[in-house]
Amino acid sequence: MDHVRVKASATSANLGAGFDVLGIALEDPYDIIEVRPAKELTIKVEGRGAASIPQEPEKNTAGVVALEMGKNVSIKIKSGIRPGSGLGSSAAPAAGTAVAINELFSMGYTKEELVWIAAKGEKAAAGSIHADNVAPCILGGITVVCGNYVNSIDVPEMGIVAILPDIIVSTKVAREVLPKTVPLEEMINNIGKASMLMLGAGKKDPHIIGRSLMETFNEKYRSRFIKGYSDVKDAAMELGAYGVAISGSGPTMIALSPVEKCSSIADAMRKKFTLHGVDSEAYITCTGKGVQII
Numbered sequence: 001m002d003h004v005r006v007k008a009s010a011t012s013a014n015l016g017a018g019f020d021v022l023g024i025a026l027e028d029p030y031d032i033i034e035v036r037p038a039k040e041l042t043i044k045v046e047g048r049g050a051a052s053i054p055q056e057p058e059k060n061t062a063g064v065v066a067l068e069m070g071k072n073v074s075i076k077i078k079s080g081i082r083p084g085s086g087l088g089s090s091a092a093p094a095a096g097t098a099v100a101i102n103e104l105f106s107m108g109y110t111k112e113e114l115v116w117i118a119a120k121g122e123k124a125a126a127g128s129i130h131a132d133n134v135a136p137c138i139l140g141g142i143t144v145v146c147g148n149y150v151n152s153i154d155v156p157e158m159g160i161v162a163i164l165p166d167i168i169v170s171t172k173v174a175r176e177v178l179p180k181t182v183p184l185e186e187m188i189n190n191i192g193k194a195s196m197l198m199l200g201a202g203k204k205d206p207h208i209i210g211r212s213l214m215e216t217f218n219e220k221y222r223s224r225f226i227k228g229y230s231d232v233k234d235a236a237m238e239l240g241a242y243g244v245a246i247s248g249s250g251p252t253m254i255a256l257s258p259v260e261k262c263s264s265i266a267d268a269m270r271k272k273f274t275l276h277g278v279d280s281e282a283y284i285t286c287t288g289k290g291v292q293i294i
């Protein structure tokens with residue numbers, strides 16, 4: 001085998017109350033990563049936001065993964081996920097490269113082990129190791145990361161509308177504005193919502209999952225960065241969305257929806273952003289299966 005090519009999709013972390021713990025894989029948008037054995041480690045990035053993505057191996061999440069795995073490879077990243085969107089743009093190349101190198105050199109790592117290797121790659125972008133994007137990216141479904149524990153659960157069939165407004169929200173800034181402590185009542189609400197979400201996943205009930213996404217920690221402290229957030233959220237709910245949340249640190253908003261309503265919900269959300277003077281793009285997708293070798 002002289003190369004391995006993978007599809008590594010976007011992810012939506014936090015899912016409202018599950019800050020730094022929960023995440024869901026999407027199918028779209030996605031990166032394509034190709035890895036080949038080489039005399040030295042090199043990286044080439046093309047596609048969305050390529051100009052803002054470092055190609056020095058030690059500064060690129062994919063390069064840090066290859067260094068961690070001790071392999072000299074040439075890595076080609078065809079980026080389909082806009083950086084700074086709240087869709088795990090830095091996680092996808094890290095996760096895809098970990099899976100591809102594991103396959104190319106038959107290293108035998110489990111998917112869970114690859115999550116932790118990819119999480120180390122995230123340090124190149126976020127400044128710290130975090131797994132709540134790479135976990136769903138590799139495992140698919142909805143994932144839980146807690147300490148050194150990671151696992152996933154399949155979710156019921158539902159549409160996912162992801163609206164990406166023309167706003168830049170730096171994950172770093174979006175973390176700096178968070179309180180260091182929260183009142184007991186707020187903690188209870190978030191534990192309740194995160195528990196509801198996992199119960200909804202276990203019962204395969206998208207209504208329970210949807211209801212758990214809202215009035216949560218992430219929404220309370222970060223919706224301020226998204227002009228028109230409340231109107232856009234209301235527009236989705238009025239058309240029958242199960243629930244709406246900020247994706248990761250934003251600005252993307254996700255609406256979990258009945259498949260047949262996704263198109264009308266996406267149009268309504270975009271129209272509301274337009275009324276607030278904000279351009280946006282829509283992805284109508286579904287829960288992802290994790291990194292796919294293609």
Ligand SMILES: Nc1ncnc2c1ncn2[C@@H]1O[C@H](COP(=O)(O)OP(=O)(O)O)[C@@H](O)[C@H]1O
Pocket residue numbers: 049052053054059060061062082083084085086087088089090091093094124125126171248249250
């Ligand atoms: N493969 C990569 N390696 C290093 N930095 C990256 C990579 N991909 C994206 N970035 C940078 O990471 C920052 C945003 O990534 P991230 O924190 O994951 O936010 P988001 O998930 O919202 O895109 C941007 O500055 C982007 O240029």
Ligand SMILES: N[C@@H](CCOP(=O)(O)O)C(=O)O
Pocket residue numbers: 011013014019020021085086087088089132133171174175247248249250
């Ligand atoms: N838990 C993190 C997730 C960041 O996700 P991203 O897709 O915005 O990078 C946070 O909320 O800071």
